Structure formats: C-alpha cells, structure tokens
Amino acid sequence: MKNRNEERKRRFRSLTLNLSSQKARTTIVTMGLATSVFSIFIGVVAVQLIAGGSSKGLAGRILHSISAHSLSGVMSQELPMYASIAPTPTLADSSASPKGLSNMLLYLFTDIDAGNPLTMLGFQVPGMAVSDFRLLTPDPSYTTPPSDEHASKDAPPPNLNAKPREKADDSEKPPVNNNEPLVYIYHSHNRESFLPDLKPGTKADNAYDAKLNIEQAGGAMRDELEKDGVPTLQTLVDYWSVGDFDNAYDFSRPTIQKVLSEHKNLQLIFDIHRDSLPREKTTTTINGVDYSMVYFIVGGGNNPHAEKNQATATKLHEYLKAKYPTLSKGVWMKGPAPYDTRYNQDLDPNMVLIEIGGPGNSLEEEKRTAKVLADVIAQYLKDIDALSPEVKVSAEQPTKQQQDAAKRQEQKQAGTGN
Template sequence: MKRDQERKRRFRSYTVNMASPKARTTIIMLGLAIAVFAIIVSVIAVQLLAGGQKGLAGKMLHSISAHSLSHVISQEIPMYASVGPDVTMVENKVYPKGFSNMLLYLFTDIDAGNPLTVVGSQVPGMAVSEFQLLTPGPEFDVPPAEHTHPEGSQPNADAKPREKVEDFKTSNEPLVYVYHTHNRESFLPAMPGVSDPDRAYHPKENIEKAGTALIEGLKKEGYAGLQTLEDYWVKGDFNRAYDFSRPTVQKVLKENKNLQLIFDIHRDANKREVTTRGINKENYATVYLIVGGGNNPHAEKNEAVAYELHNLIQEMYPGMSRGVWKKNDTRFDTRYNHDLNPNMVILEIGGPENTMAEVTRTAEAMSKVSAAYLKKKGFAPQRLEGQKQ
C-alpha cells in the first residue's frame, strides 16, 4: 500500500550539489551568456544612437518592413490576418532569404542571391544598373545618375540652418503637390566660384525654384497647387533624406484628399550634354520621371501616371523627357515614399551644369503638361485668386 502511494506522488524533489564541478560550470556558462547578451544589446543601442542606418543595428532594423511585421503578427493572431494590410502585395525579393544569407548581408552588404551586390560598388555603371527603363526606344538609354558620396563626406555635413521659408499655396483646394527631398540640390552656373558638381548645393539658389515655377505656371493655367519648402538638408544623414521628408508628405496627404499629382522634384547628376535639349530654338533641362519600386505596393499605378506624363511631354515638348525609370534595387529601401500615394512621381530636372533659366523653362513646361494631364482626368481650369481674367 505504501509502495502504491509512492507511485501516485505527483511531485518529486531534486537536490543539486552546488559544490560540484558540473553545477559550477553551468552557473559560469549561464553568467557568461547573460554578459554576452548584455554586451550585444549595449552595442546595438550605441550603434542606433551614433550610426543610424549605416551601422549593423540600423541595417537589421531597416530590413524589417512593416509588411514583414504584419505577416509575423498575422501568423499568431488569426483575427489580425483578416483585417490587417495585404502582405501579398509586397515583392518577395526585397531582402535576402535564409538565415545564413541574411547574416552575410548584414556583415558584408552582399546578397548571395543578387550578384550585383558583389560588383555594384566596384564596377563603374553597375551602381545604376538596378534602374529599369519603362519607356521603349533607343533615345532613352541613360539612366538617372546616382548621387554618390564617399563615406564621411556627406554633402550636408557642414550645412547651417537657413531662414524659415513659407510654403507656397494657391487659394483653392490644391490638385498638385510639390516637395523636395533633396531640397538644396543646385546648379553650378548659379554658384559663382564653384566648379565641382559634387558641391552643387545651395540654401537658396536650388531646385526649389523649379517647384515654385511649376506651381506658379499651374496657377496661370487655372489649377491650384501646393509647394512645401522644408529644409531637410540640416536634419541629418543625406542617405536618410526620404525618412525626413516622409512625415511632411504624410501630413499634406492627410490634409489634402484631392491631390491628383504629387511631385518630388530633384536635380539629376549627369553631364550637360545628357541633361539639355534644344526645343523651339531654346534650351530646356531634361526631365527624368522616376518611380520607386522595391517595397512599393503602388508601383504599377505610379508607373501608369509617369508613363502618361511622359507621353504628354513627348507630344508637347518632344525630346524633353529622358524616359520613365523604376528603381528596383533590392539592397536598399527604394520606395521613395511612393508607397504613400499612387499619384506620386519623382521629377529630376536638369543636372548640375544647367542654368537656372533652363531649369525654370522646363518647370514652366511641366506646369502646362500637368494642366493637360488634369484636363484629361476631367478637372476643368478655374479662376484662382489673383489670376487675371
């Protein structure tokens, strides 16, 4: 009977001899593991504070998209899967697959599934090979040039804050919105004494003037527009500029629900012979229409808008467009904020060797192109405040 009761006992005690070599080894290993974990967490915290997205920690966090997080949550919470965002819209090849490939990518920037990551930074021309041409024709053969700057030589490293500039807005509800992620991109003819294209940045004489000319031209055509003139140049790392402009765009989109065209206007980095065209006996700066690919669920709609604008440019100003390009680079986040709205397109107007007159002429031409686009969409011109009858 006593033996049967012993069999029914649900709990048994276990005595550990803390003085034994095995127990000491276990405790020491556990302590070392905790110490290593604490060191790793500390290193990651320091890198996040000091290095942003350039450090290993930044890469790790940057490689985790919102869609990836949604996918993980949906695996554990069935209700979230039915109401959460559609994760199937995101491309499957944005980041390296497999644990070993991810570790290799984090430590070396090499994706074993993408050979371009091995030679992209070493072979001239490979850095822009991830641009996909969306407009057929041999005349569209030169992709937009990358704004490359060596490590430690950021163009905005010594930039000083400028005076506050008021945003430019017409009286009616805007249909077109213009902003500038790289707002201080400038032009050498407007910068006496500067001849290096890598130094073509200026707090006042810059690409923002093209945006203002476009909005003013739209006003003359009877269409309301809005231009934000926030100086992102002094906010930090040049490579994170799209992170800085993103909150501005989100705020504007929330406050203006009827925007039909959203332009992030930049300057290209190519030579003058590539970025200039003679039209009607006058020189115009060329236009690149760029779509953010990568992790962008609106990519196809962005492409359609860009392609329609390109066709209008070719019809109204033959040769002014250098084509529609989509950035599909899988190594970095190449959405360019285009995931926020399907009507968004980057316009790269001219290059560092173009004059401000040529750039302004192109911006005014783009206002007429934009007006033609809006008319095709059924938006009739209106009489705006201050506009002559």
C-alpha cells in the first residue's frame, strides 16, 4: 500500500533557468526593453489624449486610423462568419478610415491611406487636395468645390506670431430675451477677414484681422435671428492666438462641448467661416446688389452624425435656394484626409459648417447674406415646430426684378462652368 500511495502522489517537474547563458540574458534584456518602450508609447498617447492634443498628433492619428469600422474589417478578414453578420457600414464610416491592419499601420506612420490615392497625391499635385470635397446636392450651375485651408503647405500659417486681441470682446453673447437658445453660433477660424475692409494692398493670403472679421457676419445673423424671435447664443473666443491654424477645430472643441452641456434645447449649431476662393467665385448679384455666396459643409471622416448633418444642411440649402436661387453653392462633404475632417460635427447631429463669401467680399456683403440666412433658419425652425407658431418670421421675398436677375446670373454662371 505504501508503494502504491507513493505512486499516486503528484510528481512535480522542475525548471532550471540558467541565467549564466548568453541566450537567456539576451532574451530577458529584450523583453525588458520591449516592455519599457511599450509603456512609454502608451504613456505618450495617454498624455496627448488627456491634454486634448491635436488630431495631427500621435494620439489623434491612432484614433483616426483605428476606428470601430477598421477593427471590424480586420476581424472580417479572419472570421468569415463575423463578416456575414457584420452591420453594413453607413455613409459616415464607409470611407472614414484606413481599412485593414497593414493599411492602418501604414497610415499611422506615413499619413498615407493606400485606399485613398489623394493622401499620396493631394499635397503634391496642385488642385488635387481640394478634389476630395464631394457635392451632395448636384447642380450643374455650381461645380467648384470649396477651398481647403490645409491644401497649401508651402505658405506659412496665417496666424504666425499672432498676438491676442488688444481689447478682448465678450467671449459669449447670450440671447437678448434671456430665453434658452435654439441656435448656437461660433467661429473656429474667428479672424478670417475681408480685403475691402482691410489696409489697401493686403493680399488674400493675409486677410485676417482681430476686429474686422467673420465674427461680425455671425453677429449680424444672430441679431436677425433675435428679431425673428429665435433665441441665439454666439461665442467669440479668439482661437487665433492659441496656436497653429491647422488645430483650430481642436481649440474650439472644448467651447462647443461646454455650450452643449449647458444648453439642452439647441436645435441648430453653426460654425461660421468664409472661403478662400476669389471674389468672382464667391459673389452673386441680385437686382444690382452684391451678396456673398454660401457653402454648406458636412464633416466626413469618422463622424457618426454625418447622415443627419447632411440632412440638416440639405434642408437649409433647399430653403435658401427656393428664396434666392443663386445664393447657395450647395452642400459638400469633406472626404478622408490625413487630418481630422469631422469639423467637430461628431458632437451633435444638428451641426453644420457654413462658409459665407471669401476674402474678396466686403463685410457689408457678408452681413447682407447672413441676414438672409437668418430668415431662412427661422422659417426652418418654425416648420419643424421648434419655434412657437405665434412668432412672425420675416416675410421679405425677392422682387420680380430680383428673381429675374437671379435667374440670369444663374444661367451666366452655368455657361461659364463656375
């Protein structure tokens, strides 16, 4: 019995690690270095994310390249059953980020998406970088896409050595009637300005000013909305002197998040800009009066609200076109690029970026168009029952002369291909 019991006892195996061998020491040192490098890498990414770093930084590029759709694609390649039941990608994520593990890594370290040739050619071939704007409201009258401030990498950033405003404006202008706002207006590129109002000889590339700028067009829109009974909030934070022009959307993001958390009844959120195209492509004449033309921009990229953003922008475009046929140049979506193209529209489904005119327009023309936009926005809010039915919206309609002039201008632009 004794021998049998001894046999039943578990026999333990021992492993002797000989640290004196060169192979063992090399293995341990290599594992230690790899662990240290990985820890440092994770630490850098974590610090950037906590600090709200730029989308062009390491953390931003990782988040852009490794999306849920990207990981879904990788899993589908390895698991056929998963591929058969995986959800169909939506408009927002169908072209949001590099597909496949190898492509994700290539994008992460080179900014090149093998599935999107524009990332390889866009900054090398003049005019190629702007072609990834896609027109969502086909119209033969307007085929020129908006300009892309990221397209030119040879020119110095427009806010190089920019100084804070000598006298800061109110960072926030609450609704006049103190009611909970329905519309929120802000300006990521708040110093975009207009040559007719600047010092003679100023070049279009330098049309930026601390006082005479796109904020005043936003203010005109806000005042007109208030007249139409729409409580409107506008923020006037000077992002221009904070840092790199290319990171302006990162700088405005905390402001938007704060406003959205404090005001739950907002129906529409607008980031108001001006475009960079020359005056002949940003101006329309109605009954002898010049107006700045309008682009509605939808953020593509990894934006879960892209379809809703598009629907809102398209509706506003239709309202504006019905009243002033030549004023809107359509709704455009920015496709994938080696930088963040969401324009913060991932924060809310009712956000739209609006570009009014260009550097060749005057502030007077900008305000004129902003007021027309305000009336359109007020009517839209009334039609969706967000605005009290008792509120009277401006009933100003174009005269017969204005309508005829608008049609002639539209036909002229269609003939020139603008």
